[in-house]
Amino acid sequence: MRMRAAVLRAIAAPTPYADSQPIQIEEIDLAPPGPGEVLVRIAGAGLCHSDLSLINGNRPRPVPLVLGHEGAGEVVECGAGVRDLAPGDPVVFQFSASCGRCARCQAGRPQLCDKHRVARAAGELMGGGSRLRDTTGAVVAHHSGVSCFAEYAVVDRGSAVKVDGDIALDKAAIFGCAVMTGVGAVVNTARLQAGDTVAVIGLGGVGLNGLLGAVFAGAGQIIAVDTNPARLALARQLGATDTVEAGTDETVTEILDLSGGGVDYAFEFAGRTEAMATAYGALKAGGSVVTAGLPANGAEFSFEVAGLVGDEKSIRGSYMGSCVPVRDIPRFIDLYKRGKLPVDALISDTIPLSDINAGFDRLAAGVTIRQILVPHGER
Numbered sequence: 001m002r003m004r005a006a007v008l009r010a011i012a013a014p015t016p017y018a019d020s021q022p023i024q025i026e027e028i029d030l031a032p033p034g035p036g037e038v039l040v041r042i043a044g045a046g047l048c049h050s051d052l053s054l055i056n057g058n059r060p061r062p063v064p065l066v067l068g069h070e071g072a073g074e075v076v077e078c079g080a081g082v083r084d085l086a087p088g089d090p091v092v093f094q095f096s097a098s099c100g101r102c103a104r105c106q107a108g109r110p111q112l113c114d115k116h117r118v119a120r121a122a123g124e125l126m127g128g129g130s131r132l133r134d135t136t137g138a139v140v141a142h143h144s145g146v147s148c149f150a151e152y153a154v155v156d157r158g159s160a161v162k163v164d165g166d167i168a169l170d171k172a173a174i175f176g177c178a179v180m181t182g183v184g185a186v187v188n189t190a191r192l193q194a195g196d197t198v199a200v201i202g203l204g205g206v207g208l209n210g211l212l213g214a215v216f217a218g219a220g221q222i223i224a225v226d227t228n229p230a231r232l233a234l235a236r237q238l239g240a241t242d243t244v245e246a247g248t249d250e251t252v253t254e255i256l257d258l259s260g261g262g263v264d265y266a267f268e269f270a271g272r273t274e275a276m277a278t279a280y281g282a283l284k285a286g287g288s289v290v291t292a293g294l295p296a297n298g299a300e301f302s303f304e305v306a307g308l309v310g311d312e313k314s315i316r317g318s319y320m321g322s323c324v325p326v327r328d329i330p331r332f333i334d335l336y337k338r339g340k341l342p343v344d345a346l347i348s349d350t351i352p353l354s355d356i357n358a359g360f361d362r363l364a365a366g367v368t369i370r371q372i373l374v375p376h377g378e379r
Contacts, residue, residue: 001030004375005066005132005150006356007140012057015364017357022055023149025353028066028140031131033079033154040091040155044170044350045071045148047359047371048177049204049271050294054143055360058296062123065141066132068373069095070177071148072169075160082157090165092333093176094325095144097126097158111320116158120144126156148173149356151375161329170350170372172333174205174343177320178370179332182209182269183341184321185292187217188328190265194218197263199255199282201246202270202293203231205370208238208346210267210292215239216340223255223263225278226270228366238345247274252281262287269293276301285311292318346370352377 005028013022033039045068053059054067075089085091096117098110105113119126123141131154132140132147143149145159163172182205186192198219200211203226214222215238223242224235232243244254255278256262262284268275271293279289280303307313321328335341348368351359353375362368 001152002027003030003151004028004353005147006068006353007064007134008055008067009064011055011060011063013055016361017055018361021357023067023356025356027135028150029133029135030152030154033077034127035080036082036127036157037079037125037154038075038082038085038157038160039077040073040153040160041076042071042073042148042151042153042375044173044372044374046173046178046205047363047373049363050177052360052363053294053296059294061143062141064134065123065143066147066150067143068149069093069144069146070173071146071153072172072176073148073153074169076152085157085160085162090163090169090172091160092163092172092329093146093148093155093159094161094180094320094329095146095159095177096120096320097145097156099126099158108324110324111322116145125154126158149353149373149375161325163330163333167333167337170374171344171347173372174347174370175329175332178205178346179209179341179343180323180325180328181292181321182206183213183216183332184323184328185267185290185318186210186213188322189316189318190267190288190290192217192219192265195220196265197221197259199223199225199263199266199279200240201225201266201268201275201279203228203235204269205346206292207267207269208235208369209343210269211235211238211240212341212343216335221259223258225251225255234345238342246278251278255282259284264288265290267292271295273299273301280313280315283313286313288314288316290316290318292321347372350374350377
C-alpha cells in the first residue's frame with residue numbers, strides 16, 4: 001500500500017529543524033506483512049528524545065529511515081503464522097521485539113534479544129530486510145522495528161502488545177517507551193521499596209515517568225533535579241518532595257543536605273555524563289545509580305573505584321525499564337486506569353505529520369514533554 005510517512009534523510013541538519021527540514025513527509029510504499037508480521041493502522045506516536053538523538057547525530061542509524069518507535073494502533077492484517085492477533089485488535093508497540101529463542105530471551109530478558117539487536121542496527125525487521133520503499137523503489141530503513149511516524153506500519157509480531165480497548169490509543173502510545181522505560185527503571189531495575197529515598201535526575205518524558213513510578217512504589221523522599229523551572233514545578237505537582245536545580249556547583253551538596261547524607265537510589269534520565277556524575281555523587285553508602293539515559297555514542301563517565309568498593313555503591317543500566325513488555329505494558333495501563341500513574345499530565349499536545357520538524361524543535365528546547373503525533377489527522 002502507499003501511505004504518508006516521516007522520512008529522515010539528513011542527519012545532524014542545522015537547527016531550527018522547522019527551517020532545515022531534515023524530516024520529509026513522503027509517499028512510501030509499504031509491503032504487506034510477511035510470516036510472523038502484522039500490519040497496524042497508527043493511532044498515535046510519541047516524539048521522544050531517542051528520536052531526536054537520531055536526528056541530531058548523537059546516535060546515528062542508517063538513512064533514509066521512517067522515524068518513530070513509541071506508538072499504538074489497530075491491527076489491520078496478520079501475516080502467516082500469527083494466530084494470537086486479529087484485525088481490529090488494539091496494540092501498543094514495544095521497540096525491542098523478542099525472538100523468544102535466543103539466550104537473552106530464554107533468560108527472561110527479552111529487551112536484550114540478540115536477534116532483534118542485529119536487525120535494529122541494520123534498520124530491518126527480524127524476518128530480514130525492509131518493508132519500506134520510496135517512490136523510486138529505493139529501500140527505506142525501519143526505526144527499531146517500528147517506524148510509527150506514518151499512517152501504517154508493518155512490524156514483527158513481537159513488537160506489538162495487545163491491550164484492552166478501553167484506553168484511547170493515541171494516549172496509549174506513551175506506554176511503549178516513556179512509561180515503560182521510566183516506571184520500569186524504578187519498579188523493575190531498582191525494585192524500589194517503600195520508604196527508600198531517591199533522586200530523579202532529568203525530567204523529560206522518561207524522567208517524569210520515573211518520578212511517577214517512585215510515587216507509586218512509596219518512596220519516602222523524592223528529590224527532582226533538572227535545569228528547567230517549569231519541569232521542577234510540575235515534578236512538585238506530581239509528587240516530588242523536594243526540587244534541586246541541576247548543573248550548578250551546589251547541586252550535589254543540596255541533594256546530600258536534603259537527604260541527610262545521600263539517597264538510596266539516584267535515577268539518571270538525562271542522558272548526559274554530567275547527570276551521571278551528579279547521580280553518583282548523590283548516593284549514600286550502599287546506594288545505587290540506575291541510568292536509563294542514552295548519551296551520545298562514545299560518551300564516557302569516570303568515578304573513584306575505591307569509593308565504589310568501600311561504600312558498596314553500584315551502577316546499573318536499565319534498557320526499556322528492564323521490562324517484559326507483554327507483562328508490563330498491560331500492567332502499567334491498568335495502573336493508569338486506576339489513577340496510580342497519571343500520565344495524562346505528561347502529554348503536552350497532539351500534532352499532525354506536517355508539524356513534525358517544529359515538534360522536534362520544541363522537544364529540543366525543553367518546552368514540551370510528550371507530543372503525540374496523529375498521522376491520520378490531516379490530508
